[in-house]
Structures are given as C-alpha cells and as structure tokens.
Amino acid sequence: MLANIDSTIHSNDLDHIVQTTELTKRYGNFAALHRCSLEVLRGEIFGLLGPNGAGKTTLIRLLLGYLHRTSGEANVAGYDPACDSVEVRRRVAYLPGDARLPRHMRGRGVLEFFAQMHPCGDVQRTLDVANRLDLDLSRRVAFMSTGMRQKLALAVVFGPRTPLLILDEPTANLDPSVRGEVLSLVLSERDEGRTVMFSSHVLSEIEQTCDRVAFLRRGELVRKLVMEDLFQRHRVTATLNPDVFIPEHDPSAALGEVPSDLRGQIAACQISPLGTRGNRVQIDTAGDLSPTLGWLASLPLHHVRIEPLGLHSVYEAVHLGQPDMSSVPQVDSRVAASEVAR
Numbered sequence: 080m081l082a083n084i085d086s087t088i089h090s091n092d093l094d095h096i097v098q099t100t101e102l103t104k105r106y107g108n109f110a111a112l113h114r115c116s117l118e119v120l121r122g123e124i125f126g127l128l129g130p131n132g133a134g135k136t137t138l139i140r141l142l143l144g145y146l147h148r149t150s151g152e153a154n155v156a157g158y159d160p161a162c163d164s165v166e167v168r169r170r171v172a173y174l175p176g177d178a179r180l181p182r183h184m185r186g187r188g189v190l191e192f193f194a195q196m197h198p199c200g201d202v203q204r205t206l207d208v209a210n211r212l213d214l215d216l217s218r219r220v221a222f223m224s225t226g227m228r229q230k231l232a233l234a235v236v237f238g239p240r241t242p243l244l245i246l247d248e249p250t251a252n253l254d255p256s257v258r259g260e261v262l263s264l265v266l267s268e269r270d271e272g273r274t275v276m277f278s279s280h281v282l283s284e285i286e287q288t289c290d291r292v293a294f295l296r297r298g299e300l301v302r303k304l305v306m307e308d309l310f311q312r313h314r315v316t317a318t319l320n321p322d323v324f325i326p327e328h329d330p331s332a333a334l335g336e337v338p339s340d341l342r343g344q345i346a347a348c349q350i351s352p353l354g355t356r357g358n359r360v361q362i363d364t365a366g367d368l369s370p371t372l373g374w375l376a377s378l379p380l381h382h383v384r385i386e387p388l389g390l391h392s393v394y395e396a397v398h399l400g401q402p403d404m405s406s407v408p409q410v411d412s413r414v415a416a417s418e419v420a421r
C-alpha cells in the first residue's frame with residue numbers, strides 16, 4: 080500500500096515531504112502562526128518545540144487542511160492542503176493532541192474500524208502496535224483510563240503505512256516505559272523509510288529521536304537546529320583561580336589569547352564572580368571537542384565540568400528571546416562575547 084501511495088506523490092522536489100513558505104494564520108489581529116517557512120525532508124524525524132500557545136498545533140492543522148491559512152503557502156506530499164486536503168490526509172497518519180475515539184466501542188473494534196477506513200490501513204499492524212503498548216483491547220473506550228486511550232489512539236495512527244506521520248504530543252499521559260516504547264516505534268518508522276513530524280514538551284524525547292528540530296515562539300519560527308550539530312556542542316564550566324587578575328574592561332584577557340586554530344570552535348565565554356571563591360568561567364564550544372582540551376588544560380582552572388550543551392540550554396535561550404548561540408561561532412583575538420556579571 081505504501082508503494083502505491085508513494086508513487087502518486089507529485090512533488091517537484093521529492094526530498095521535501097513538507098514545505099511551507101511564509102505560512103500565516105491570523106485570528107483577527109492575532110497571529111497564531113506568522114510567516115513560517117520550513118521544510119521536512121523525506122525519511123527524517125522532525126521535532127516541533129515551543130512553549131504553550133507557540134503555534135505548533137496551528138501549524139500541524141494547517142498542514143492537514145483542518146485550518147485555512149490567512150496567507151503563505153504549504154505543500155504536503157505534493158499537495159496543497161488548502162485545496163487537496165483529502166489527498167494530503169490519504170498520505171498522512173495524524174495523532175491530534177486531543178484524540179477522540181468512539182466511546183461505546185471496544186479497543187479491538189476501534190482498531191479494526193480505523194484500519195478498514197484508511198486507504199493504507201493494516202489490521203494486523205495496528206493490532207501489533209497495541210500489543211507492543213501492552214493494551215487490553217477487550218475494554219470499551221468509555222472505561223479506559225486516559226493513558227489507555229492514548230495508547231489506543233497511537234495504535235490507530237501507527238497502523239496505516241502512510242509516507243508521513245504527524246504526531247501532536249504522542250507521549251502525553253503515558254508512563255515512562257510506554258513513552259520509551261512509543262519512541263522506539265517512531266524510530267522504527269524512520270527505519271522503514273517513513274517521515275515523522277512530532278511535537279513534544281519533553282526535550283529528552285526530542286534529543287533521543289529527532290534529526291532536526293524547529294522552535295516556535297509566539298507564532299514565529301525562531302530557530303532550526305540539526306541535532307547532530309547540537310551533539311557536537313559542549314559547555315565547559317569551571318572555577319578560575321582566585322588569584323588570577325580579571326581586567327575590568329576586558330575580562331576575557333584573564334584567559335589569555337585563544338590559539339588561532341581554536342577560534343572557530345569557541346562559540347561563547349562568560350566570566351562571573353563567585354565572591355571570595357574566585358570566578359566562574361563558562362565556555363561554549365562547537366565542533367569536535369578534542370582540539371580544545373589541551374588549551375583548557377593550560378588555563379588556571381579547577382573544578383572543570385564538561386557537558387553536552389543539550390536542547391535544554393537552547394530551549395531556555397529561545398524562550399528568553401536570546402540570540403542564537405547554536406550556530407556560527409564568533410571569536411576575535413580574545414575569547415568572544417565575554418561578560419562580567421558584576
């Protein structure tokens with residue numbers, strides 16, 4: 080079935096299964112989504128991040144044609160959701176954030192019903208997913224717990240072999256072991272060549288699964304990130320010996336010159352006082368960490384800690400509206416962007 084549906088995708092650019100250009104949704108003067116341009120590549124897992132009300136669901140619903148855009152363009156699997164929403168939905172399995180299922184039906188009946196309804200439906204596959212999620216299918220939906228209903232909705236959505244899955248907070252209401260199972264389902268979808276786009280508030284889930292992520296904030300796409308690049312970024316924190324002199328107008332001079340071959344790898348540095356205990360140094364690095372280790376070892380530092388930068392720090396920066404520290408490293412002859420928080 081997947082092969083049939085795939086062969087009918089008539090996009091000019093088959094690398095992109097989703098593409099939006101300045102996509103905008105307004106309610107009166109309020110922009111729930113403002114000029115959002117992004118691409119999702121075929122075969123990748125793409126994460127959507129952002130605080131409550133950032134516009135994630137609005138974007139997803141525009142892509143499926145459930146909402147009508149105010150302006151801009153969108154293309155999903157070769158179709159414009161504003162004109163061909165039926166064609167789009169034939170190719171997309173969608174888990175809404177508030178999935179509603181027929182309350183009078185038993186779990187098994189629900190799965191069979193949806194598998195028969197969808198052009199890419201596969202009863203055995205949907206039952207297998209329910210089994211993986213350890214779901215009792217003999218219960219009526221009305222008597223299921225919130226988490227059990229979420230598992231049932233997931234089994235419905237993972238059943239059809241569509242080229243694209245769009246999941247709005249797929250692990251909401253699930254216990255940690257089931258969350259892990261859902262993430263491994265997402266990874267297996269990618270292994271089978273399908274594309275997954277999902278939103279989540281759980282940063283560790285995005286880190287474990289996604290190839291690329293987009294951050295939305297107040298309706299705007301404020302940052303895109305390739306996870307592989309993020310994993311190459313580290314934060315070094317340490318204490319600078321108290322007897323080291325910190326020049327007031329150029330605190331970075333306390334660390335001396337950054338060797339020229341390392342300048343492209345030091346993205347930012349902050350020095351802040353710790354009272355009588357010296358000064359706290361924070362250095363963000365980009366790229367392979369190993370060449371910087373020798374330089375770090377030569378500095379008058381102690382209590383050195385090196386951690387992967389992680390999504391959390393990027394998320395915080397986005398949330399606070401801080402400039403993008405995750406892209407181009409910037410240094411001059413001294414360590415760049417030094418600050419003394421006195």
Ligand SMILES: Nc1ncnc2c1ncn2[C@@H]1O[C@H](COP(=O)(O)OP(=O)(O)OP(=O)(O)O)[C@@H](O)[C@H]1O
Nearest residue numbers: 106110111129130131132133134135136137138176
């Ligand atoms: N029908 C509507 N009329 C007016 N404003 C709306 C409407 N639907 C959504 N909004 C607003 O659009 C903004 C984006 O909402 P959206 O549901 O896309 O956010 P979200 O990122 O999915 O949030 P969450 O993480 O809480 O699910 C919110 O401020 C919301 O209040």
